Every structure is written in structure tokens, then in C-alpha cells.
Amino acid sequence: MMKINQLKAGAILSYISMSLGYIISILYTPIMLRLLGQSEYGLYNLVSSVVSYLGLLSFGFGSAYVRYYSRYKVEEDEENIAKLNGMFLIVFSFIGLVSIFAGIALVKNTEMIFGNKLTSDEISTAKVLMGIMIFNMAISFPASVFNSYITANEQYIFQKIVQIIKTVISPFVTLPILLMGYKSTGMVIVTTILNILAELANIIFCLSKLNMKFSFSLFDFSLMKEMTVFSSYIFMNMLIDQINWNVDKFLLGRFRGTVSVAIYGLAAQLNSYYLSLSTAISNVFIPRVNRMVAKDNDNVELTFLFTKVGRIQFILLSLICSGFIFFGRPFINMWAGNNYDESYYIALFLIVPVTVPLIQNLGIEIQRAKNMHQFRSKVYLLIAIINVIISIPMAKAYGGIGAAAGTSISLVVGNILIMNWFYHSRIGLDMKYFWKEITSIIKALVIPITVGILMIKLVDLYNIKRFLICASVYVIVFSVSMWFLGMNEYEKNLLRKPI
Incomplete structure (x- = not known):
């Protein structure tokens, strides 16, 4: 207890x-x-x-x-x-x-x-x-x-x-x-x-x-050797993360100067907040995943936990992602200044494609617990190298937006397409069940997205008073729609019990 x-x-x-x-x-x-x-x-x-x-x-x-x-x-x-x-x-x-x-x-x-x-x-x-x-x-x-x-x-x-x-x-x-x-x-x-x-x-x-x-x-040198082999692939993941999230700033610093880095850095800061929203839930399940694998290694139970956490993450991230699409540009202009306007487009390239791997990041811990994280590391390393190759000419030609686009392409190919195949075919998680549960939430997004489109077409969101009113209305509409059309009883109880 x-x-x-x-x-x-x-x-x-x-x-x-x-x-x-x-x-x-x-x-x-x-x-x-x-x-x-x-x-x-x-x-x-x-x-x-x-x-x-x-x-x-x-x-x-x-x-x-x-x-x-x-x-x-x-x-x-x-x-x-x-x-x-x-x-x-x-x-x-x-x-x-x-x-x-x-x-x-x-x-x-x-x-x-x-x-x-x-x-x-x-x-x-x-x-x-x-x-x-x-x-x-x-x-x-x-x-x-x-x-x-x-x-x-x-x-x-x-x-x-x-x-x-x-x-x-x-x-x-x-x-x-x-x-x-x-x-x-x-x-x-x-x-x-x-x-x-x-x-x-x-x-x-x-x-x-x-x-x-x-x-x-x-x-214990034998244990150290075993851990080194295990950790070598995690090291590759760390290297990949460094390339994906930091190499763009380095390239922009060399080719464009500190102002371009500042614009990209603000977008990266917003993206880091987005990343932390997802990991806050999944991180507390890391010891439980390791115990489940060490004890029974039951793929059915792991799939249920993976899906349960993924649904909660998707509900939260879909609010933030859709809200940023509609309100992100005026927010950045009023918050940081109009000289950071380009940060909005850079942030979109980073935030939108990373949403899928974020709702699946408990799967990374399942791979590690099963000692099956080697494939992911190899694939991501290849994709990260391609990211650098693409980002160098795009950063030179298009600045921060070009660099972010290169990162976005690598996220789609590696994190979404290849890894979902791997989870299903090699790890043993039922990804058909996972995506069936996730897509059942999507119908709840239709109403808030419609409201968001009407707002950006009909309302001047660069006025702070109108911005706050419209953003509040959007959150309310999203919450009501999600409650009645998207959330299951378990998810509703997560809110009912604390209240």
C-alpha cells in the first residue's frame, strides 16, 4: 500500500x-x-x-x-x-x-x-x-x-x-x-x-x-562486464538523444550565429516542457516494469500497463499539442517578443512528431528490463546520423526551421514507423490493441479542434484578454468532450478520487 x-x-x-x-x-x-x-x-x-x-x-x-x-x-x-x-x-x-x-x-x-x-x-x-x-x-x-x-x-x-x-x-x-x-x-x-x-x-x-x-x-568485474554490454546500447540512445536535441543548436551556432541559436533554443525549451509532461507519468513505473519482467515477464500484463499509461499520456499531450497549434504563435509573440516568431514553427516541427514516441516511452523501459533495447539503439543511431546529414545543408539554407525539419524526419521514420513494428513483432506487445485503445480517444478531439479553427479565423488572438478567454474556453471544451467521448471509467476515476 x-x-x-x-x-x-x-x-x-x-x-x-x-x-x-x-x-x-x-x-x-x-x-x-x-x-x-x-x-x-x-x-x-x-x-x-x-x-x-x-x-x-x-x-x-x-x-x-x-x-x-x-x-x-x-x-x-x-x-x-x-x-x-x-x-x-x-x-x-x-x-x-x-x-x-x-x-x-x-x-x-x-x-x-x-x-x-x-x-x-x-x-x-x-x-x-x-x-x-x-x-x-x-x-x-x-x-x-x-x-x-x-x-x-x-x-x-x-x-x-x-x-x-x-x-x-x-x-x-x-x-x-x-x-x-x-x-x-x-x-x-x-x-x-x-x-x-x-x-x-x-x-x-x-x-x-x-x-x-x-x-x-x-x-565485481564480471558484473561490470555484463552491465557494460547492457549499458552500451543505452549509451547509444543517449548519443542519439544528444544528436536529435542538441546538434541543431551547435550547427546553427557555427553557420548562423547566436541569434539563430536563441530562436531555436526557445522552441527547444518549449519542447523540453512537452517531453517532461509525458515522462513524469512513465518514470514512476520504471521499478514496477523491472519487477514485472524479473518475476513473470507476462507480455499481456505489460501490454495492459503500456496501454493504460499511453492513454493517459495521449489525453494530456493531445490537449497541449492541439492547444499549441492554435495558440502557440500569439503566445510566443506576446511572451518572448515578436523577434522570436520563428520559434513557433520550429517548435511545431519538434512537438508534433514526438507525440507518438512520448505516449510509448514506457516501452523503452520494457525493452531495457527485457534486455532487448539493442535494436532500438542501432536503428536510432542510423536515423540520428541521417538527421545530421540532412540538417547541415538545411540549417545553412533555412536556419532553425530547416534544422528542426531534419530532426522531425528522423523522429517520424525511427520513433514511429520502425519502433511500432519492433514493439509488436519482437518485444511481444500487442500494438493492435494499443492503437485501438488510442484511436478510440480521437473522436473526442473533433469538437475542440473545430472550435480551435473557428477561433484562429474569427478572433484576434494577439490581444492578451481575448487570448486568455479563448484559451480558457478551448480547455473547457476539450475537457468536456474528452470526459464524455474519450475517457474510460479508470481514467475518470483518476480525477474523481482526488476530488
Whole structure:
């Protein structure tokens, strides 16, 4: 019962955290954009996209932790759990050290990495930003062991409360720093300090509350070898994600400059919010999926869970996606300024095709739990390479929209067409049942979509008062239509019970 409450509370707190994050972002981002300026904001995004590649040094071991912890937990093998903790702490501490040396090399070669589109002042700022971000990442590697332990123990309430506190505090600390004129450097320093405090909270919680044990007596090389093989394909997935979500900013930085990166970066920020909406639900089911596979590996039960979570994700994402199609452009213009108008079209190229894999992202954890994630990694790597090949000429010719279009094509081919075949034919999930359940919701979208089309044709949505009224009406129409035409009793009860 306690774990079920943790699951429910974890999902609820995830959405509270995200809701607070979105509200704060709506209020804070316009101020931040104007205080930083378009070029500085673009530079911040550009440096972030490059430093994020150091995250690949984790080699996907973080995802492997939950799988092997679940195996030992089912067997109630506390000794091997302690050895696992010790081994992961050693490995990730070493990775953190490597990331520092790799980061030093990046800082020394900043001019070569970013090309000649940046000014000398931008290069100097980029070096400072890169150094701070690298330090932040180096600390996060060993600290991630404790966060993984909290996840494996399904202690979502603590985990999400820490996240909420960080979300709320961040803008209140950052804004005065920006007003004092410290710009992106001050913003990155604040982020680093808050991350360190959050990691310390996780460590204290693991040691004092969860009684986390470590054993450093024997380093299990055979287990390390097994995990390396398992994680190698997760590493490929990480590499692919980096290419799909960060390479466009790097290409634009080299070929178009920081302003183009800023426009793309705002669209990518909106897309990241969209991605987080889906993963908030599926992430809390990761330990359950691993237990189900370790215990019975029942494809029928896995299909039911996969579909149940997918339907909830689709209901939520269809509201956000359709709402953004109708209201996204006036929102961006009023929120960020008309010099970010192109961000709307870039965001559409990113958001619309990613909706299908987002409602299926629990399938990724099912693949990993079954140790059948290798095929996905190989296919996605090929698609990511094609994405880069397409995006280079399109970024040169059409800027951010061209780069986003290249990413969109790779998402459709890899994430939608090939992976649905793989889930059905190889993983053993009944995708016919899945899509039958998903398409049964689509009839509930007809009325709100009709209302949305009438609104953009008949109403000036660039007036903030009319915008808010129309957006509210759209949400109400969508909710009523979904309640009566789309949702089943289980989904309705998810709303009835808390009320």
C-alpha cells in the first residue's frame, strides 16, 4: 500500500512540480530574455548544448542501476546491493574526474569548436560558462548514484519535494543576480549552487533515512562486464538523444550565429516542457516494469500497463499539442517578443512528431528490463546520423526551421514507423490493441479542434484578454468532450478520487 501511495504521490508531485515550473517560467522567462538579450541567451544555449555531450561519459550506467538493483531486491540480497552501490560510486566518481579533464580540453579549444560566427567577447564568456557547467556536471556524476537509489526504492515523495523546492527557489535567486548585471554567468553559478544543495539533500536522505550501504571490498568485474554490454546500447540512445536535441543548436551556432541559436533554443525549451509532461507519468513505473519482467515477464500484463499509461499520456499531450497549434504563435509573440516568431514553427516541427514516441516511452523501459533495447539503439543511431546529414545543408539554407525539419524526419521514420513494428513483432506487445485503445480517444478531439479553427479565423488572438478567454474556453471544451467521448471509467476515476 505504501508503494502504491508513493507511485500516486510521485505522479501528483511530478505534475505539481511541472505546473509550478511552467507558471514560474511564464513569468520569469520574458524578464530573463530581455535582461540577457537575444545574443547572450543564444550563447547560453549554445554552450549548454556542447557541455551536455559530456553527459555521455556516464555510458548509460545510471539506467542499468535500477535493473540490477531490482534483480537483487527480488532475491533480498542485501550484500550484493551494497556491492552494487560501492561499485557504482567508484565508477561514477572516476567518470566525474574524466569529465573535468575532458572539459578542460573543451575550454582550451573553444574558438575551434564554435567557429568564426562568435565575437571575441562571446568567446570569452563561453569559456567561463563552459568551465562552470563542467564543474556542475562533474559533481552530478557521483551524486547520481544516490538519486538512482532513491528511484529504485520508489521514494518519489522526497525526490519530487526536493525538485519542487529547487524549481521555486531558482528564479527568486537568479532574478536579482540578472538585475545586478551578471547575465548568463550569474545564472549558471546559481544553477550550480542549487544543484549541489539538492544533491547533498539526496545523499543525507539515502544515508540517514534509507540506510544505504556500500561495500568496496571486492570489485565485481564480471558484473561490470555484463552491465557494460547492457549499458552500451543505452549509451547509444543517449548519443542519439544528444544528436536529435542538441546538434541543431551547435550547427546553427557555427553557420548562423547566436541569434539563430536563441530562436531555436526557445522552441527547444518549449519542447523540453512537452517531453517532461509525458515522462513524469512513465518514470514512476520504471521499478514496477523491472519487477514485472524479473518475476513473470507476462507480455499481456505489460501490454495492459503500456496501454493504460499511453492513454493517459495521449489525453494530456493531445490537449497541449492541439492547444499549441492554435495558440502557440500569439503566445510566443506576446511572451518572448515578436523577434522570436520563428520559434513557433520550429517548435511545431519538434512537438508534433514526438507525440507518438512520448505516449510509448514506457516501452523503452520494457525493452531495457527485457534486455532487448539493442535494436532500438542501432536503428536510432542510423536515423540520428541521417538527421545530421540532412540538417547541415538545411540549417545553412533555412536556419532553425530547416534544422528542426531534419530532426522531425528522423523522429517520424525511427520513433514511429520502425519502433511500432519492433514493439509488436519482437518485444511481444500487442500494438493492435494499443492503437485501438488510442484511436478510440480521437473522436473526442473533433469538437475542440473545430472550435480551435473557428477561433484562429474569427478572433484576434494577439490581444492578451481575448487570448486568455479563448484559451480558457478551448480547455473547457476539450475537457468536456474528452470526459464524455474519450475517457474510460479508470481514467475518470483518476480525477474523481482526488476530488
